[in-house]
Amino acid sequence: MIVAKFGGSSLADAAQFRRVRDIVLADSRRQVVVPSAPGKRFPQDEKVTDLFYQCHKARQKGEPFQPVLEVIRGRYGEIAENLGLALDLDGIFQQIWEQIARGAGPDYCASRGEFVNGQLLAEYLEFSFLDAAQAIVFDDDGKLDEEETNSLLQQELLERVPVVLPGFYGRGPQGQIKVFSRGGSDVTGALAARAVGAEVYENWTDVSGFLIADPRIVTNPKSIETITYRELRELSYMGATVLHEDEMYALSCAGATVLHEDSVGPVSRAGIATNIRNTNRPDHPGTMITSTAVKRENFSIFAGIAGRKGYSLVLLEGEDPQQGAFAQKILRAARAHGMDPQAPAVSGAHISFLVDSGEYEHEEEEFAARATVLGAVQPPEVHTGFACIVLVGYGVPHNHRTLSRIFQTLQSRNIPVAMIHQGISEISTWVGVGEEYMEEAIRALYLEFSKGK
Ligand code: ASP
Numbered sequence: 001m002i003v004a005k006f007g008g009s010s011l012a013d014a015a016q017f018r019r020v021r022d023i024v025l026a027d028s029r030r031q032v033v034v035p036s037a038p039g040k041r042f043p044q045d046e047k048v049t050d051l052f053y054q055c056h057k058a059r060q061k062g063e064p065f066q067p068v069l070e071v072i073r074g075r076y077g078e079i080a081e082n083l084g085l086a087l088d089l090d091g092i093f094q095q096i097w098e099q100i101a102r103g104a105g106p107d108y109c110a111s112r113g114e115f116v117n118g119q120l121l122a123e124y125l126e127f128s129f130l131d132a133a134q135a136i137v138f139d140d141d142g143k144l145d146e147e148e149t150n151s152l153l154q155q156e157l158l159e160r161v162p163v164v165l166p167g168f169y170g171r172g173p174q175g176q177i178k179v180f181s182r183g184g185s186d187v188t189g190a191l192a193a194r195a196v197g198a199e200v201y202e203n204w205t206d207v208s209g210f211l212i213a214d215p216r217i218v219t220n221p222k223s224i225e226t227i228t229y230r231e232l233r234e235l236s237y238m239g240a241t242v243l244h245e246d247e248m249y250a251l252s253c254a255g256a257t258v259l260h261e262d263s264v265g266p267v268s269r270a271g272i273a274t275n276i277r278n279t280n281r282p283d284h285p286g287t288m289i290t291s292t293a294v295k296r297e298n299f300s301i302f303a304g305i306a307g308r309k310g311y312s313l314v315l316l317e318g319e320d321p322q323q324g325a326f327a328q329k330i331l332r333a334a335r336a337h338g339m340d341p342q343a344p345a346v347s348g349a350h351i352s353f354l355v356d357s358g359e360y361e362h363e364e365e366e367f368a369a370r371a372t373v374l375g376a377v378q379p380p381e382v383h384t385g386f387a388c389i390v391l392v393g394y395g396v397p398h399n400h401r402t403l404s405r406i407f408q409t410l411q412s413r414n415i416p417v418a419m420i421h422q423g424i425s426e427i428s429t430w431v432g433v434g435e436e437y438m439e440e441a442i443r444a445l446y447l448e449f450s451k452g453k
Contacts, residue, residue, distance in 0.1 A: 003032040004202040005167065005189030008039020008047055008278035012118060014082035017124060023204065023282050024125055031161040032196060035121050036168065036187040037113025038075055048072055048113040049168075049182075054191040056109040069097060074117055085123050092116060111169035114185065128160040132188060136170025137313050138178045144170070146191070146266070153195035165192055186260035190274075194266040200288075201267050201274045208278040209287025210235075213303045217439050218446045226288045226391075227303040229268040234428045235304045235392040293394050302393035302449055306444050309435045311386040312357045313418060314341075318349035319375045327351035329374045331430030337363040337370070342388065343421035343430045352419070354432060357384050367449065386418055387438035389431045391445065406431060409448040415441050 006020050018154040037048040051072050058065035073093050080087055096112050115131070124130035139145045149170070157163055167185025172178045180187050186203060193201035210232070213221040227235070244378045259276065267274055268291055277286040314334075318326030326345040331353070334341045339360060341353040360367070360382065368379050391406070403420060410417050410433070418432035433441050 001031045001161070001196050001198050002027065002202055003034065003189055003193040003196065003198045003202055004030045004204060005034040005185060006036065006279065007185070007203075007205045008036040008049075009037055009122070009206040010039075010204050011037075012039045013040045013046075014079045016279065017079060017083055019279050019282070019373055020121070020204070021058060021125055029199070030202070031124065031163070032157055032192050032198070033121065033127065033162075033164045034167045034185060034192055035114065035117050035164065036185040037117050038079070048075060048117075050108050052109045053106060054111050054254055054264050055106075056106045059103065065100055066097070069093065069100070070112075077118060078265055080120060081116065083120075083124055085120055087119055088125065089116075092119070105176070107169065107179045107361040110179050111166075111177045114166035114168045118164050122164035125162070127162040127164045130156050130163050130165045130348065131162055132166050132169050133171040133175075133177060135165075136188065136191065138170055138172045140173055142172070143176065143419045144180075144187075149191055157192060161196075174425075178382055180262070181260075183260040184262070185267075186263035190263040190266040192271050194270045197270070198272055200270055202277055203263075203274055204277045204279045206280060208275070208281055208284040209276040210304065212302075212450070213442060213446045214306065217307075217442050220451065221446065223284075224287045224304055225285065226290060228290055228293055228427075231303045231392050231394075231427050232289055233264075234390065235306055269335050302391045304393070305389065305391050305442055305446055305449075307387055307389040307438050309387040309438055311342075311354045311388050311432070312360050313352060313354055313383045313386055313432065314351070314360065315352045315381040315383075316376050317378065318351075318369055319377055320349055326375055330371060330376075333367065333370045334373060337367045339363065339367075343432070345419065345421065354386060354388060354419070354430075365370050381417075385435050386432050387441075388439065389433065389441055389445065391429045391449070392425055392427060392429070402429070405448060406445065409444050410441055412428065413440060413444050415444070 003026060010016055010020055024033055033041075039047050050207075051068055054068050055065040058068060073089065077091055079085075100109060119129055121127075136143045137152065142316050159167065161186045165188065167188040169177055169179045171181065189203060190201060192294040203330060208223055210224045210227065211221045212224055215221055259274070263274075271291045273291070274289040275286055276289070278284055316330055320326070326349050327344070330351050331341055331344060334353070335357065339355045341355050344351060344353040372381055406429070407417060410431070415433055416439045418434070419430070420432075431441070
């Protein structure tokens, strides 16, 4: 069985609904479908979820919310009419109006986007419908009760397949509606995939998976065919980072928000692969995220490459050359001062590490004083203006030529290498260069490693 989740842009209008139906019906294993609310049809458009939040705000301020609710009703009406669906939108919107008028909370309001969309999609696909409030449950602290949810979902979904389960929401202990953070339909899909023991969790969006490198730096980078959950975590840490945008935590590559962070746990622990696919290019295989490593074909050795500027290199020397413990104490002190030291290199009583320049400056004096207490012979030597490039993949331990290739590639372009570090996880190799060289270094390394072994 396959669980297929479709994001907001995949269900933004009737034409997109048609694509979704073609995709779902093309493979009879797609038995559980998880929709988001309709997203943007064009860049200046509004997401239905945002419009629902606006209704709630207006009601709170004592302003009329009916005009915005009408706009939302209009969007669903257009889809239903275009596809010839008979769902009683008037009845549904009458109920929603009454609830908002009575002062329903923001979570209730926001959840209606998926609630209505799920019913439209179920009718269109001729699938049954399971209200997520029946099976996704949160505890008193507002945290997802994952085990209870798992058994409820298992029972309710398997009884109804083929079935549509709306994303993004569930219910709290008193029966009140509660939503995940923004982008949370990904989480619903992952929970459903775990519950039914799906062979794969398909996450249909508007990009053909993750790219190997940032397209703002590398022209037309290839997309990642396969990557493990661990590698992805490592890449997103450094790469276009784990975004925190509009309250949306998302694993992202090259700036595009692709996957909600909390959707990784349920499937990765259950050993279920996530396949990121593009609704607008259904023939493209997208990116397969797996629990165990798979041999890579298109970008051998590494899964991806990413970089970030704004690092400082900090060097310290302890009193006693035999004292390896000095390094450990310094690292602990750096953490205690709110820093996240990366790529530490230790030899005898010497230690160096990279740290976010802003974090270091903030604590510079206190940290220097602490280092003296711990036995540093002089104040920390600090070099600013570094960029960190990380090459992620199980490459290096299995290919001894990799490090020399990195050096040669950068040397041939006169890019000085400040440091190279093999992460303890053995899946990432860090390269420190001056900030001014970062883009060129990424391009060079991409070219070198996309050639293959
Ligand atoms: N509709 C919700 C949002 O806009 C949830 C989702 O799309 O996953 O955040």
